[in-house]
Amino acid sequence: MRALVVDDSRSVRIILSKALREAGFDVSEAEDGRQALSVLYQGGNFDLMLLDWNMPVMNGYEVVCAIRANPLLANLRIMMVTTETCINKVRDALDAGANEYLMKPFTKELLLDKMAIMGFVEN
Amino acid sequence: MNDFDYKYICDMVRNESAIVLGEGKEYLVQARMQALVSREKLGSIDDLVSGLRKDPSGALSRKVVHAMTTNETSFFRDSHPFESLRKHVIPEIMDRKSGQRKINIWCAAASTGQEPFSIMMIIHEYFPELLNWDLYFLATDLSTDVLDRARDGLYNQFEVNRGLPASMLVKYFSKDGNGWRINSDIRDRIDFREMNLVQRWPAIPRFDLIFIRNVLIYFDMETKLGILRKIKSHLDPATGYVAFGAAESVLNVTDHFSRVTFDRSTYYRNAA
CATH class of the missing domain: 3.40.50.150 (Vaccinia Virus protein VP39)
Structure with missing residues (x-):
């Protein structure tokens, strides 16, 4: 299984990547939305993307919209991992095509719990 | 927490709720009583047990039973x-x-x-x-x-x-x-x-x-x-x-x- 971690905070990328590697994922990282799309367009068949909302250059919501407009990326599952906790933001992300939503601050347990909901790990 | 305090709390919880806190639950009782001591701004578990002995059916005893009987829960737990x-x-x-x-x-x-x-x-x-x-x-x-x-x-x-x-x-x-x-x-x-x-x-x-x-x-x-x-x-x-x-x-x-x-x-x- 391959995962792409997208967050402009290096420390958050480190935490998320470590948790994913421990769960058996092969992990790549990107620090903004445009870089994330570039990684995806280069191929590699990612299964899961953990995606921040507020990032420079291109934000997470725009990334979700771009991915869902591309049929070649239809199988990619997206979890927003963000400080945005307004209910309208959660709804917007899901409506745009995000599959799950984890609000920061989070713990490894909460991350794995959301991944279990998505069927990536055992509960 | 000494053995006497532990036994006192176990007996009280058992009398009030029939819940048995046997051997091996010391860590659980210690952790939950310590949290209760902090919430109630008591000095120590000794102080807590002294308070219970003075008023065995008071508000503090209900809080102890509550602390020991509240289980972890979450939405869709165990799925x-x-x-x-x-x-x-x-x-x-x-x-x-x-x-x-x-x-x-x-x-x-x-x-x-x-x-x-x-x-x-x-x-x-x-x-x-x-x-x-x-x-x-x-x-x-x-x-x-x-x-x-x-x-x-x-x-x-x-x-x-x-x-x-x-x-x-x-x-x-x-x-x-x-x-x-x-x-x-x-x-x-x-x-x-x-x-x-x-x-x-x-x-x-x-x-x-x-x-x-x-x-x-x-x-x-x-x-x-x-x-x-x-x-x-x-x-x-x-x-x-x-x-x-x-x-x-x-x-x-x-x-x-x-x-x-x-x-x-x-x-x-x-x-x-």
């Missing part, structure tokens, strides 16, 4: 029983009760409400026609404090981040300050009531579905058998299903029930 509920148990009960169009559900250790609300969300999401049936949903707990929280239906971000699919969060909750409040159409369908399983049970109907998870493990064998006998008598013999905790098999305790395995969870029915 598999809820998946089986949706795929097998509720459809089967509905099939059998389609003539009467009446269904009774009971969560017997409702705690702060996540379990009954999870079941109600499943009903809203997958079986909305049940809302037009004669649906009675009872949720009970020993502790009034946790029931007050359940009735309030307000959860913090950590609680809604845990176990709850985001699609259900936006559908069944609204933001309330920094918290998230369950919608009233979910909350108001549930009758939250205080009930001590080891005391005389109030007049309650027969149920088609009983959730009593992670409770029996705390009781001694005699108390457990007494509760299981009463559960059997309050379970609809034709349609009733019981869910115990994943680690609680009752087959080696009583022959009142037979096991039904669905996918990755186990439910029980009245034995023939």
